[in-house]
Amino acid sequence: MTKLPAEAYAIIEGKHSDPFRYLGLHSEDGHSVVRALIPEASNVEAIGEQGETAPLQRIHDAGLFAGALPNGSKRYQLRARFGENVVDLDDPYRFPPVLSDFDLYLLGEGTHRRIYDKLGAHPMTLDGVDGVAFVVLAPNAKGVSVVGDFNFWNARRHPMRVRGVGYWELFVPRARAGDRYKFDITGSDGRRLPLKSDPVAFAAEVRPSTASIVVDESRIPRPRPAPSGINAVEAPISIYEVHLGSWRRKNGNEWLSYRDLAEQLPAYAKDMGFTHLELLPVSEHPFDGSWGYQPTGLYAPTSRFGTPEDFSVLVDACHREGLGVWLDWVPGHFPDDPHGLGYFDGTALYEHAHPMQGRHLDWGTLIYNYGRTEVVNFLVSNALFWLDRYSVDGLRVDAVASMLYLDYSRPAGEWIPNRHGGRENLEAIEFLRRFNIELFGHFPEATTAAEESTAWPQVSRPVEYGGLGFGFKWNMGWMHDTLKYIGKDPIYRKHHHGDVLFGLHYAFSENFILPLSHDEVVHGKRSILGRMPGDEWQRFANLRAYYSFMFGHPGKKLLFMGCEFGQEREWNHDHSLDWHLLAQHRHSGIQNLIRDLNWLYRSVPALHQMDCSQAGFEWVITHDSGGNVFAWLRKGFDARARCLVVVNFSPNVYHNYRVRVPFAGKWREALNSDSAHYGGSNVGNVGEVHTLEGNIPELSLTIPPLAAIFLVPES
Known part of the structure; x- marks a missing residue:
């Protein structure tokens, strides 16, 4: 065989950076020469534009062929024989570049x-x-x-x-x-x-x-858009957080497909009064137990439930029902599976090379190198991709705190300071700001939310004012403090009154979402119902009071699936929710309450218009630690858009409880969580109450046990 140049051997060994320089059509010494690499072919011919053929000579046993092109043709095909089969091929090395x-x-x-x-x-x-x-x-x-x-x-x-x-x-x-x-x-x-x-x-x-x-x-069909303004700060936002693989199953324990979910999930969420669905990460991931939070395919909806077309159908069905769709998005880390991004080209391409920067100790995953231009471009484009191709309405960014701090969950001496000697990850900060600038710049109707568990300032404030630029931030402090409070026996709650009051000191420092998420119902934490103290009646009454407190509190709402009907056991991603519990009145009563709370939240402007503004809130009763009673006013844009929320976290009934209000006249009891419809004892104010005579408007209320009441002034 002919002695070959070094680049031919480089191609054969898979080490040539530009095989077009050798393969394909070339002019050499005034002649047209075609070289083709077709392993397993016994012989190969070149076919000219008029169908004429010319044999190519095998010049290497690896399947390298070369020869003259018939009659000086510029366009050609190849005809290769594989045993008894003869196949006409188009040579990949005759086509123009893909990238401009x-x-x-x-x-x-x-x-x-x-x-x-x-x-x-x-x-x-x-x-x-x-x-x-x-x-x-x-x-x-x-x-x-x-x-x-x-x-x-x-x-x-x-x-x-x-x-x-x-x-x-x-x-x-x-x-x-x-x-x-x-x-x-x-x-x-x-x-x-x-x-x-x-x-x-x-x-x-x-x-x-x-x-x-x-x-x-x-x-892939483009889903219709969601209703305009659905993500606005002044809009009601009540989010149903869902893991698609375990919301509901069929045929024993088989996943619902995206199309199955499109028929069932949006209709259920709409009926329950939720405004948004937030899906645990749908990006492709190798391990079910990661719930999608260790993705290997950021641009691919997981094939567990169907095709990209099927996923698009699910988003469209949500929009058809008037629901916004948010996705959990994971730009903080990725698994080190051999087929994935880790050590992708033989070097630390997507991750940091140094393990003190490039590996999460808690999760055993790799950390993106936000100082690398190509990596930031990869991630920002991915964020835009979901909004562009699938008309998704928002991204909730997972584990933001782990991105912001170089010493996140690292012992002393096992992290590398930034160029100023500090612990802040300056490159990650710039990435998050660019992500938000690009997303809101291209999709102004969309939004973003940060799961950020520290006191990092201005997470949901504009980048031009020094913020990170997110639309919203999860209020993790509210969640921890109030779950700690509600988990205590009522007799001890008077000593922890401040756990409820403290959150209002910072409630308007960010655009907050109040999250009762999947993280609160796994890993031995018990379900939300499982945290409630007391006998059976008290547990469900506590849960009703807590949910009512949440919906009356400033901030947007997020509830994980199953919480809306009092799931008893912890969430298990390998099984369906316990829908059979709805046959019991105490569980269907919780579901009825969540449905009514959602629709009340949406229909009463005072409960949502100024969720994120100090002007939308006023304490009325803060001092009654002995009675475990709190009361406050929520305010809307209109001068008479008001809602009085009174919460009793004790098992006592209070009669003739005086509460001042801004307007004299009739106040309608818009919701009472102690209603028998929800499983309560039906103690209340018979639907309405009038202010007492006097110069200062005041109500004399009957406050039910372990319950909340919502009152609005009649016009």
Whole structure:
């Protein structure tokens, strides 16, 4: 055989950065030469534009062929024989580049906001031939090949070329939607890595398989938009947090599909009065027990429940029912599974190289390197992707505190300070600010929410004023303090009165969401009902009082699935919620209460318009620690938009309890959590009460035990 140049051996060994320089059509010494790499082929011919053929000579046993093109043709095909089969092929190395120079410029400076239009796998037609364009970032790789169903997973068939600052690309003729694929990468040290899934894949196999799947995005229906203004700070926002795999199951213990969920979940949430659904991460993830919080495919809705088209149908069904859809989003860390992002091109590409920066000690996961342009571009584009392609209305960002602090959950001496010697992760701060600027700039009707568990200032304040730019922040302090209070026997609550009062000292420092989330009903914490003290009647009364307190308190609301009917046991992601409990009145009563609280919250402007403003709240009773009674006024924009909330956290009934109010006349008892409809004892004010005579308007109330009442002035 002919002695070959070094670059031919580099291609054969999968270590050539630009196989187009050698493969395909070339002019040499005034002649047209075609070189093709087709392993397993016994012989290969070139087919000219007029159908004429010319044999190509095998020049290496690895399947390298070369020869003259018939009659100087510029366009050609290849005809290869595999045993008894003869196949006509289009040569991948005769097609033009996939990425434009402008794409490369934007990718290089990290401002390509729609990398999902270019990276990943995209079915397209080039030069009249159907196929799929593959693009992947691997700047430190010595060679990259795409392998999949279209080439029998043979890494020698389709070596890619690198362009720009490390983007490898190749158009593969006749590959198509539905094909499975991965990338075969040779690191800078010459070692081949485990096959890698596509970081920008739009679908993946169901675990435990890990291949990416080519998706024809033109077939994904665009969901209709949600109602305008649904995310506004002055709007009622009551969120139903859902894990799709365990909300409800069928046929014993089988997952509902996205389409099953589209038929059931939005209608249920609407009937219950919720305004939004928040879905635990739907991004592809290998381990069910991570609940999606350790994703390997940020651009792919998990295939556990169906296809991307099916997921789009679910979002559309939610919008059809008037519900907003938020997704939990995880830009803080990722698992180190061999097929994933870790050590992607043989180096720490997405993560920090130093373990004191690049690995979470608590979770055993890898931390994104926010100081790297390509990584920030990857994450910001992913945030925009969900809003663009699937019309999602908001992103709740998981574990923000772990991103903000370099010493998060690290012992002394096991973290690296920032350039000023401090503990703040300056690159993560800049990433979060850019994320919010880009998201609100491109999708002003959308919003973001931060799960941030520390006292970091101005999380939900604009970037231009020094904030992080989020739309909302979870109020973790409120959740901890009030759950601690309500979990105590009422006889001891007078000693912990401040647990309820303290939250109002900072309640308007951020745009807060009050969360009773999945994290509060797992890992031995018990269900929310399971935390309630007392006998059976008291436990359910405590729960009704606590939920009523939450809906009367300033701040948007979030409730995890199952809490709305008093799930008794802890949440288990491997099983359905205990819907059978609704056959018992005490559980259906809790569900009735949540439904009515939601609709009251939505219909009474005073309960939502100034959720995040000091002007929307006024304490009326704070001093009655002995009686465990609290009362306050909620205010709306209109001068008479008022709601009096009175909560009794004791098992005592109080008669002739005096409470001052701003207006004389009749006050309607809009909701009483002690109603028999909810499982209570029906103590109350018979629907209305009039102010007493005198100069200062005052009500004489009957306050039911372990209950809350809501009163609004009649016009």
